[in-house]
Amino acid sequence: xxxxxxxxxxxxxxxxxxxxxxxxxKVLTGLLLLLSIAAVTVPQLISGDKTxxxxxxxxxxxxxxxxxxxxxxxxxxxxxxxISRADGNAVRLAVRxxxxxxxxxxxxxxxxxRETGTFPVLVAQxxxxxxxxxxxxxxxxxxxxxxxxxxxxxPRQVSVGQVDDEGRAGAGFAVGIVxxxxxxxxxxxxxxxxxTEKSTRISEVLLAVLRPxxxxxxxxxxxxxxxxxxxxxxxxxxxxxxxxxxxxxxxAVAAGDIGLAVxxxxxxxxxxxFLFAAxxxxxxxxxxxxxxxxxxxxxxxxxxxxxxxxxxxxxxxxWSVAAxxxxxxxxxxxxxxxxxxxxxxxxxxxxxTLTAATAMLLVAVASSIYRRALVITGHRxxxxxxxxxxxxx
Amino acid sequence: xxxRIRDVAHSFGDRLALDGVRFDxxxxxxxxxxxxxxxxxxxxxxxxxxxxxPDRGEVQYDGRPVGEQDRRxxxxxxxERGLYPGMPAGDQVAHFGRLHGLSRRDAVSRAHALLxxxxxxxxxxxxxxxxxxxxxxxxxxxxxxxxxxSVIVLDEPFAGLDPVAVASLSETLRxxxxxxxxxxxxxxxxxxxxxxxxxxxxxxxxxxxxxGSVATLRASSGRRQLRVHVEAPNHDWLLAFPQVTVxxxxxxxxxxxxxxxxxxxxxxxxxxxxxxxxxxGLDLPTLSQLxxxxxxxxxxxxxxx
Numbered sequence: 001x002x003x004x005x006x007x008x009x010x011x012x013x014x015x016x017x018x019x020x021x022x023x024x025x026k027v028l029t030g031l032l033l034l035l036s037i038a039a040v041t042v043p044q045l046i047s048g049d050k051t052x053x054x055x056x057x058x059x060x061x062x063x064x065x066x067x068x069x070x071x072x073x074x075x076x077x078x079x080x081x082x083i084s085r086a087d088g089n090a091v092r093l094a095v096r097x098x099x100x101x102x103x104x105x106x107x108x109x110x111x112x113x114r115e116t117g118t119f120p121v122l123v124a125q126x127x128x129x130x131x132x133x134x135x136x137x138x139x140x141x142x143x144x145x146x147x148x149x150x151x152x153x154x155p156r157q158v159s160v161g162q163v164d165d166e167g168r169a170g171a172g173f174a175v176g177i178v179x180x181x182x183x184x185x186x187x188x189x190x191x192x193x194x195x196t197e198k199s200t201r202i203s204e205v206l207l208a209v210l211r212p213x214x215x216x217x218x219x220x221x222x223x224x225x226x227x228x229x230x231x232x233x234x235x236x237x238x239x240x241x242x243x244x245x246x247x248x249x250x251x252a253v254a255a256g257d258i259g260l261a262v263x264x265x266x267x268x269x270x271x272x273x274f275l276f277a278a279x280x281x282x283x284x285x286x287x288x289x290x291x292x293x294x295x296x297x298x299x300x301x302x303x304x305x306x307x308x309x310x311x312x313x314x315x316x317x318x319w320s321v322a323a324x325x326x327x328x329x330x331x332x333x334x335x336x337x338x339x340x341x342x343x344x345x346x347x348x349x350x351x352x353t354l355t356a357a358t359a360m361l362l363v364a365v366a367s368s369i370y371r372r373a374l375v376i377t378g379h380r381x382x383x384x385x386x387x388x389x390x391x392x393x
Numbered sequence: 394x395x396x397r398i399r400d401v402a403h404s405f406g407d408r409l410a411l412d413g414v415r416f417d418x419x420x421x422x423x424x425x426x427x428x429x430x431x432x433x434x435x436x437x438x439x440x441x442x443x444x445x446x447p448d449r450g451e452v453q454y455d456g457r458p459v460g461e462q463d464r465r466x467x468x469x470x471x472x473e474r475g476l477y478p479g480m481p482a483g484d485q486v487a488h489f490g491r492l493h494g495l496s497r498r499d500a501v502s503r504a505h506a507l508l509x510x511x512x513x514x515x516x517x518x519x520x521x522x523x524x525x526x527x528x529x530x531x532x533x534x535x536x537x538x539x540x541x542x543s544v545i546v547l548d549e550p551f552a553g554l555d556p557v558a559v560a561s562l563s564e565t566l567r568x569x570x571x572x573x574x575x576x577x578x579x580x581x582x583x584x585x586x587x588x589x590x591x592x593x594x595x596x597x598x599x600x601x602x603x604x605g606s607v608a609t610l611r612a613s614s615g616r617r618q619l620r621v622h623v624e625a626p627n628h629d630w631l632l633a634f635p636q637v638t639v640x641x642x643x644x645x646x647x648x649x650x651x652x653x654x655x656x657x658x659x660x661x662x663x664x665x666x667x668x669x670x671x672x673x674g675l676d677l678p679t680l681s682q683l684x685x686x687x688x689x690x691x692x693x694x695x696x697x698x
Contacts, residue, residue, distance in 0.1 A: 007492065010488070010491055010492055014477075014480075014488050017484075018477070018479055018480060022479070196477070196478070197477075200473075200474065200475055200476065200477075200478065201471055201472075201473040201474065201475040202475040202476065202477060203475070204439070204444055204469075204471040204473075204475055205469060205470075205471055205475045205489070205536070205537070206475075206492070207442075207443070207444045208442040208443060208444060208464055208467070208469045209464065209465055209492050209493055210492065371444075
């Protein structure tokens with residue numbers, strides 16, 4: 001086992017070094033970094049101006065109203081500007097001419113026609129609250145009792161849908177998207193490397209010292225690491241932004257969900273990476289790679305579509321359960337289903353075990369194809385040919 | 394020490410590539426695995442290196458079946474080039490050294506020494522696909538020698554080389570054999586490698602047809618030819634040797650096949666008695682001729698060059 005890992009690590013190290021040195025890696029990673037920084041900073045720049053509301057009053061705005069509105073502004077992220085006008089008519093004109101968002105004069109709240117914003121509601125609430133507490137005090141209640149009455153909250157509002165928690169659903173979704181995108185890049189890179197080794201006959205030298213499983217696992221490890229580096233590059237600006245400013249609202253996701261997402265990503269990546277490697281081992285010339293991996297790409301696309309459409313529409317339907325346990329769709333379907341909170345744990349464990357077992361089986365199949373396809377050159381090897389040889393010998 | 398090939402057979406589907414091949418390769422001796430295209434040479438080498446598994450028979454090293462650990466100490470140069478095109482030359486050699494079990498430091502220092510020895514010292518950081526064909530060939534050799542292998546196996550190492558490269562590769566192989574390495578290489582260009590091999594194994598259609606030391610095989614083949622230019626009016630002096638046949642006769646050159654049992658010197662004496670001998674020589678058969686005789690093939694269009 002020790003030598004197996006040593007050889008595998010050497011294969012992985014070589015693949016990693018060659019790729020990190022390559023121009024395409026630098027360009028792609030740089031691009032990802034720029035993209036990520038842009039995704040974090042651009043919305044900030046655009047929404048940089050805080051919303052400002054203006055309240056026009058006759059004379060100075062009442063202290064109670066100002067205090068209530070400023071407090072609301074702090075929690076809802078807006079500022080309020082106060083302007084004073086001589087009389088009620090001047091206040092009305094200020095609102096009509098657009099100098100103020102709302103106007104308050106002698107028990108009348110002026111708002112613009114068709115004004116649908118929250119500000120007038122807030123002003124009205126402040127006025128009502130102020131008047132209520134004044135009347136309560138006059139009725140003989142102590143200031144503590146008044147505060148208590150004012151702190152009565154309306155019932156908490158919860159949107160009811162298929163998914164229990166938006167944040168968790170987001171994490172489930174993210175696994176699918178990230179896995180799909182990562183595999184589109186890494187899958188063809190893995191296939192190209194395997195096909196290069198085969199078409200240049202490096203494999204023949206390697207097979208004298210390594211087992212095919214070492215070459216395949218090593219190559220997949222190298223590209224897995226590269227993908228991880230690129231994901232970190234993509235995630236770093238976001239993480240920094242979340243730490244430094246608290247303006248970016250990330251859905252609160254439990255650490256367990258993140259751990260599960262990572263586990264599914266690793267499983268799904270391994271499964272499809274080995275599938276790509278096996279497909280590439282059938283290739284005779286490097287130019288045939290894209291057509292050889294087409295079936296794998298198709299499976300990936302269909303798997304992703306199934307996961308998104310079927311599972312999102314009905315997470316506990318029979319098809320959804322099947323899709324979330326079948327190894328080729330499980331890495332994309334199960335995280336979304338799991339987020340719905342309606343999945344028994346045994347289904348999760350079954351899906352993970354099946355996916356891991358299939359990945360291991362694919363290592364064996366890819367290794368077998370690799371070794372057998374090596375001695376058949378001059379044409380693209382058909383899968384049937386490799387399997388027939390296997391039974392013959 | 395040394396390699397033993399014992400009754401190795403392999404077939405691809407219905408096609409029998411090897412049919413019970415058996416021979417030994419001694420250490421310190423350059424051994425040629427010779428035969429026409431399609432004789433089964435590459436298949437045999439791949440079986441020796443563990444790339445293919447034989448249907449029957451086994452390869453022994455040091456008196457026991459060869460294992461993965463043994464092969465890690467061997468060096469193998471395949472027929473078609475197997476190098477990573479995008480990798481710098483030096484890294485490539487060091488990588489293969491490490492795959493064969495060297496530490497990173499040893500691999501790098503030996504790669505430096507070897508590239509210098511092979512005249513590639515200044516190409517360390519150049520991409521492999523930017524090197525000329527001849528340089529890539531030497532780089533390939535370096536990747537198979539970097540770990541100081543105890544057994545060196547080369548598949549058609551001379552194919553496509555110019556005479557200078559042939560001489561320099563031969564020199565490298567002689568040097569390694571001189572230090573006690575077991576050197577086995579295959580070739581279909583029998584006469585090109587005639588002077589390099591000490592021992593040969595000839596295979597044809599998956600069978601061993603001839604093996605042994607080149608010098609002994611050539612001397613004892615019984616297919617010696619006496620080339621003599623004698624100023625005599627006729628060939629009457631030959632009448633005393635009925636077993637001797639005339640192979641060819643040109644203006645000033647008579648070629649005679651000298652069967653075993655006839656002493657070539659007696660033949661020469663008879664010629665001198667008949668007239669002045671201007672030029673003479675005893676030609677041993679070439680490896681191609683030995684092959685043709687052993688394989689019982691005379692005019693096969695796919696035959697021997």
